[in-house]
Amino acid sequence: MPKVIDRDEVQKLIQEGAQIVDVLPKQEYEEQHLPGAVSIPLKEIDSRALKELDRESPVITYCWDTQ
8 A cells, every 4th residue: 555654764664675666757767766776667657566576575666756
């Protein structure tokens, strides 16, 4: 179930093995992304998530949108 988490919770989850997913378009991911993040653009998340992510580990998704 999705939920908003703060920076401390992100750090805790990463230490516990969480997966970080950047959902921005590939070009924006290539320009700048968090270390260790994988790129799964939002438009592709439904088709790729089950194949590429570990269902047993937490997943942190993020994007940077100033609009």
